[in-house]
Amino acid sequence: MPLVIDAVRMSRTLARIAHEIVERNRGVEELAFVGIRTRGVPLARRLAATVNEIAGADVPVGILDITLYRDDLMRHTVGPQPLVRLTDIPFSIDDRRILLVDDVLFTGRTIRSALDALIDFGRPKAIQLAVMVDRGHRELPIKADYVGKNLPTSRREIVNVRLQESDGIDEVTLEEPGDHHD
Amino acid sequence: MIETPTSTAAPATPGLRARHLLGIEELSAEEIVLILDTAEAMKEVGSRTVKKVPALRGRTVVNLFFEPSTRTRTSFEIAEKRLSADTLSIAVATSSVTKGETLVDTALNLEAMSPDMIVMRHASSGAAHLLSRICHARIINAGDGMHEHPTQALLDAFTIRRHKKRLAGLKVAIIGDLLHSRVLRSNVHLLGKLGANVWVSAPRTLIPPGIERLGVTATTRVEDAIADADVVMMLRIQMERMQGHFFPSLREYFTLYGLTKERLALARPDAIVMHPGPMNRGVEIASDVADGPASVILEQVSNGVAVRMAVLYLLAGGLD
Numbered sequence: 001m002p003l004v005i006d007a008v009r010m011s012r013t014l015a016r017i018a019h020e021i022v023e024r025n026r027g028v029e030e031l032a033f034v035g036i037r038t039r040g041v042p043l044a045r046r047l048a049a050t051v052n053e054i055a056g057a058d059v060p061v062g063i064l065d066i067t068l069y070r071d072d073l074m075r076h077t078v079g080p081q082p083l084v085r086l087t088d089i090p091f092s093i094d095d096r097r098i099l100l101v102d103d104v105l106f107t108g109r110t111i112r113s114a115l116d117a118l119i120d121f122g123r124p125k126a127i128q129l130a131v132m133v134d135r136g137h138r139e140l141p142i143k144a145d146y147v148g149k150n151l152p153t154s155r156r157e158i159v160n161v162r163l164q165e166s167d168g169i170d171e172v173t174l175e176e177p178g179d180h181h182d
Numbered sequence: 183m184i185e186t187p188t189s190t191a192a193p194a195t196p197g198l199r200a201r202h203l204l205g206i207e208e209l210s211a212e213e214i215v216l217i218l219d220t221a222e223a224m225k226e227v228g229s230r231t232v233k234k235v236p237a238l239r240g241r242t243v244v245n246l247f248f249e250p251s252t253r254t255r256t257s258f259e260i261a262e263k264r265l266s267a268d269t270l271s272i273a274v275a276t277s278s279v280t281k282g283e284t285l286v287d288t289a290l291n292l293e294a295m296s297p298d299m300i301v302m303r304h305a306s307s308g309a310a311h312l313l314s315r316i317c318h319a320r321i322i323n324a325g326d327g328m329h330e331h332p333t334q335a336l337l338d339a340f341t342i343r344r345h346k347k348r349l350a351g352l353k354v355a356i357i358g359d360l361l362h363s364r365v366l367r368s369n370v371h372l373l374g375k376l377g378a379n380v381w382v383s384a385p386r387t388l389i390p391p392g393i394e395r396l397g398v399t400a401t402t403r404v405e406d407a408i409a410d411a412d413v414v415m416m417l418r419i420q421m422e423r424m425q426g427h428f429f430p431s432l433r434e435y436f437t438l439y440g441l442t443k444e445r446l447a448l449a450r451p452d453a454i455v456m457h458p459g460p461m462n463r464g465v466e467i468a469s470d471v472a473d474g475p476a477s478v479i480l481e482q483v484s485n486g487v488a489v490r491m492a493v494l495y496l497l498a499g500g501l502d
Contacts, residue, residue, distance in 0.1 A: 065223060068235035068265075074501055080197020081499035084223040084492075120232040 004151060004159075005172035010132070013148040014043070017130055018050035020146055025097055028055045030125060032093065034062045036102040036114055037085055042165035043132060044101035062089035064100075069113035087117075094122040103161040105131040108142035133172055135159050198496050202314045202321040205330035206371040214372060218340050220492035221485070227264060228487055237495055238267035244297040245271040246288070247324070248304040253459055253483060254324050254333070258301050261490035267298075285309060286316060293317050298501050299494065302326075307364075320497045328362055328423075334458050335368035337489040339376065341482050342413055345454050350377030355407040355449070356398075357439060358417030358466045361388045362424070365458045366417060370396045383407035384439065387428040404439050411449040414476075415456040416441050416466045432465050441467045446476060454478045 005013065025031060028051055035044030041063050048061045067073075067084045100114055111129060118127060130146035135153040151174070153159060158175040162168075196216045200208060209217075227235055243262045247255050255271060262269040283291075285304065292300065299320040302310055307327030314321040325331040339349060346352055354373055360366050360382055370393075373380050380398040382389070383406070393400050401407055408414055419435065429435050446455065455467075455476045463469045472479060 068223075068227070068237040068495075073237055074241070074498060079500060081496050083196065084220050084495065086223050087226050116236070120234070121230065 002174050003171060004133075004174050005149060007170040010148075010170045010172070013132070014046050015050055017146045017148065018047050018054060021047070021099060021128075021130070022051055022054050024145075028052075028057045028059055030095065030097045031057075031099060032060045032062065032091060032096045033099045033101060034064050034089060034093075034114075034118065036100065036110065037063060037065045039103035039161055039163055039166060040064075040101045042163050043103060043130075044099070045165075047099070047101060047130065060091045062091065062093075063087060064089065064114055064117055066110060066113040066117055069117045071109060071113065089121055092122055093118065093124045095125050098124045098127045100127055100129045101131070102129075103132050103163075104159050105129070105134045105142075105144050105147075106137055106159075108138045108140035111142050112140050132161055133159055197499060201497070201500075202310070202323075203332055203493055203497060204310050204314060204321065204323045206332045206335050206368045206375070207330065209332075209372075209375070211375045214336070214339070214375060217336055217489065217492050217496060218343060220496060221336075221340050221488045224264075224491035224495070225485070225488035227491070228484070233264050234266060235264065236266045238262070238265040238498055241267045241298040241498065241501065242296070243267045243269050243299045243301060243494070244292055244319075245269065245324075246292070246300055246302045247272065248274045248285075248302070248309075249325070250274075251303055251324070253486070254303065254331075257483070257486040258322075258324065258333075258490050261487050261494055264487070265491055265494055267494070270297075285312065289313050289317055293319060299497065320501070322493060322497065325364055327364065328367070329364050330368045330371075331364040331458075332368050333486070333490055333493060334365050335372040336493070337482055337486040338365075338369055338415065338456060338458070339372050340489050341456065341478055341485050342454070344481075344485070345478065346412060349373065352378045352412040353381065353410060354378050354413040354415060355381045355383065355411040356415045356417065357383045357404055357407060357441065359388050359419045359424075360384045360393065360417065361390050361428075362420045363417050369415070370398055374398075381407040381411070385429050385435070405445065405448055408441075408445055408448045411453055413454055413456060414441060414446065414449055415458075416461075417458065418460065419462055419465050432462075436465055436468075440465065441471050443468065443471060443474070446471055446474075456482060459483070 033044040033048045035041035044061050048059050065085045065087045067082050128145040131144045132148040134147045134150050156177050160173045162171050164170050198213055245258050297319050301322045301324050303324040304326050307329035309326045310321055310323035374397045382398050382400050383404045386402055389400050457479045
């Protein structure tokens with residue numbers, strides 16, 4: 001189970017992305033973070049905290065659950081519906097620059113769902129995407145603006161992003177299917 | 183998300199086992215909690231400017247109402263539209279049922295048009311079960327005779343949980359026309375499964391024989407039921423179902439069983455007052471209580487949409 005990113009590297013990576021966000025947006029006045037459930041949420045909170053430190057600002061953070069926008073809903077003929085969890089975006093996204101945050105960018109379908117969901121919330125000035133890992137294999141024309149690490153993978157492999165908030169450890173590992181983990 | 187009493191026992195991939203929602207009796211505590219948790223997310227959708235998500239896009243839902251209903255039918259219609267389903271409501275007065283068609287024939291004709299789900303209210307107990315045996319579509323029981331009204335009990339539980347953060351250990355007093363009430367039966371099943379302590383009260387003539395077997399405490403002394411209650415739920419006196427005399431007069435009923443400020447003062451200071459509607463003001467509940475600070479009656483109505491969205495969404499799993 002190869003370790004791709006350890007705790008030290010992850011914290012440096014997040015600091016680097018936070019600096020890039022401040023630089024590329026020439027300030028943070030119109031910025032807001034939206035984390036995609038589940039692991040995009042703690043990543044968005046950490047990025048926002050660092051951006052606030054750098055810029056002395058108070059950038060809001062929202063939570064987005066994309067389940068009701070999935071393009072594979074109703075396409076399974078057996079099995080229970082995916083769990084829907086709370087979306088909480090306690091600010092208007094109109095005319096803001098939205099920083100969408102997720103842990104892994106893979107097919108791009110989650111991001112497509114997130115874009116549809118966000119646009120139902122209002123009309124942001126811009127939407128940018130930050131991810132910890134881009135593992136390739138896109139099925140839609142979607143590209144991240146900020147990437148922690150580009151990680152070439154085979155489709156069979158599993159990328160695990162573990163975070164302190166949800167898993168008690170900061171790390172990214174790459175697994176072959178069939179590997180026993182935890 | 184709100185802590186739930188049974189969340190630790192939740193299975194790895196939770197879902198509803200049944201294809202239909204016919205009653206609360208058939209649901210497990212875990213399934214009920216799943217519906218309530220899902221309804222929390224649906225409630226947020228209803229607070230947006232654009233109150234619509236694409237989850238049931240392209241699905242057809244028929245609302246088949248053989249009994250008059252404004253609140254429940256409207257609530258289902260709004261829930262279906264918020265999930266982007268195509269909906270169609272059929273009320274009895276305008277349908278061919280008045281021309282003598284049977285329930286089975288009506289259902290088979292609807293079925294021939296391939297709806298994905300049918301929401302049905304009917305005056306006969308067991309009508310939803312019958313429909314579920316002859317139709318391919320998913321059936322949601324919106325009230326069958328004096329049997330069950332599962333989405334009402336779910337929205338009641340959702341409303342209680344939002345206020346009290348739990349259901350287990352609460353004292354819930356249910357007062358009124360127990361005999362004719364499908365809301366009572368669904369609530370007794372649900373509250374029992376989630377560990378609430380249920381008291382029911384009514385004149386002797388309106389207490390269903392053997393109700394204690396469902397695990398409730400029955401009393402003709404309404405004050406005993408209300409004493410230290412966390413929730414006081416009033417049921418409508420269903421005059422249209424009463425063939426015969428169950429009590430001398432509506433005025434006497436109000437005097438002995440109506441929820442007044444004085445009676446409500448016996449409950450816990452933070453008690454909430456509920457009513458599934460429509461209310462008979464001055465019969466089962468005084469106007470100043472119905473409109474008072476403890477009343478959550480209108481919240482129940484708005485929560486109904488979220489709970490019905492959750493049920494529609496969860497039952498749509500595995501549709502082909």
